[in-house]
Amino acid sequence: MQEGNGRYIFKLNPGGCYVSKSVGAKIDECIIPRSYVHDETIRNNLIPQKIGIFMWRTLRGRILVKLELDKQGIDLDSLLCPMCNEVIESVDHVILSCKFAKEVWVGIHKWWNLNPMSYTNISDQLKSVNQGGIPSNLKKVCNVWATSYIIWKNRNQKVFQNNPWATPKLVNEVQVKTFEWISNPSRKGHFEWQQWLTCHFNMSFPSAINLDPG
Template sequence: MVVAVSNRKWTLWVNIIKSIYGMDGGLGCNTNISVLRYSTAWRNIIKIGEELEKIGLNFNNLFVRTIGDGQDTRFWMDEWAGNFKLCDKYPRLFRLERKSDVFINERVTFSNGIWTFAWDWSRGLTGRLHGELEQVTSMVKSSINLQEGGSKWSFKMGASDETLRNNLIPQKIGIFVWRVMKGRIPVKVELDKTGIDLDTLLCPMCNDIVESVNHAILECKHAKEVWDGVFKWWNLPSPRNTSVVDWFSSRSSSGVSSVQMKMWQAIIWTTSYLIWKNRNQKTFQNVAWASAKIVNEVQTKAFEWIINRSRNLHYEWHQWLLNPTNLGFPLRNNLDPG
């Protein structure tokens, strides 16, 4: 899924947002929404970001910037070449720049396959500054693709809506599943690859096996107990060993009809999300739920989400607990989420 957002920095709308919520729009790491007077809509956006942070997803990192022609992106003072500003990375060069808030298109052009740079220094460059300038020009050539139009932000999931959206459950669950399939949740094996110094690579839940994505979501004995409970609830045999990619990519499951497939997908996605949430509680708060409580939470959350998001389901709570596969469709034989 891709949602493009215009990024005209000097428009009245952007200035209003900054004046009310700060330069980062209230999406920075130090925001405290309980003491700030946000509008309901903006507060909801911020809450989504906080919910994603709880499961290890950085809300801001899900947005990708397209520079366009560079006319509304500042060369030195905006983040466009990475998670940094060139003025911070190359402060000596920046001090020599005559126009600190210069835009990209005033310093860089690309035409007929040729890059042209128009620098304006307060004095000539000497010594190491020549090397730093070479780094900057190389970064420009590798980081941007100048094209017509202004810059914009895109929210990218990296795959089609068909495989990563299920209208029966919140979109944050789909985002989490996509991250799991891509191996982009912060399990200890992945953190170790980035050079982070950890006390141990063992799973925080079982303290027995090195924590990989597969282990955390499917193979840990605590995760297996949860899956056993969920499969028993649906009157299905316990799952066999598999990978998370196969697990989430499957369009069918033994014993589950095509009518029930979308609901079953909602259940396994929700289960995975709550297993990971429990793992994080153990890691950061040293508090973990018993597997039976997680299964109960799956039943509760899934019931609430599915009933509220589908026009065609007619379930009573006791029916849901006793026989969730006995769907209540009076008119249709497929799910039609609202």
């Protein structure tokens, strides 16, 4: 803000008026290096930007799991995963290999009629989305990005409220959120909730929806 002629001028907006979107963009600019602003996870138009930023940070080990906090010199009572209390909490553990996270992934794979698989890191999980006839970008959103984000939110709910959700509720949350994103009224093309829930939709529908990052 800059004061001028008896009023404040908001310098982030060319018109001088306060716009919250401009603040968000400036925060993103500070968090995300300029070289990554066109990264697929940041610019994918299927998902809210906060999910893309979360995945960008996750793929680079930058979410605040206990192992990363310990590396930053923060003294913690325990490095064990708050969900299972058995293994040191790393990014890959809390999102993929914790027994509670695995239950969610099994539910998501079952929803998409995919063979259950075990992955050691998020990058391998992303590479796996090319199996089957579902467009890979759509599966990244539903099979990896949304699920990872919901698992992380549930972890935080356990840490800060000691009230994590049960697996069926988490799977349903992924289904609901992704349906909201994919069936956004601003997109061309439409399909019904029951089609999404059972994966019985016409596989040609992505041609009417921009599934490419941009």
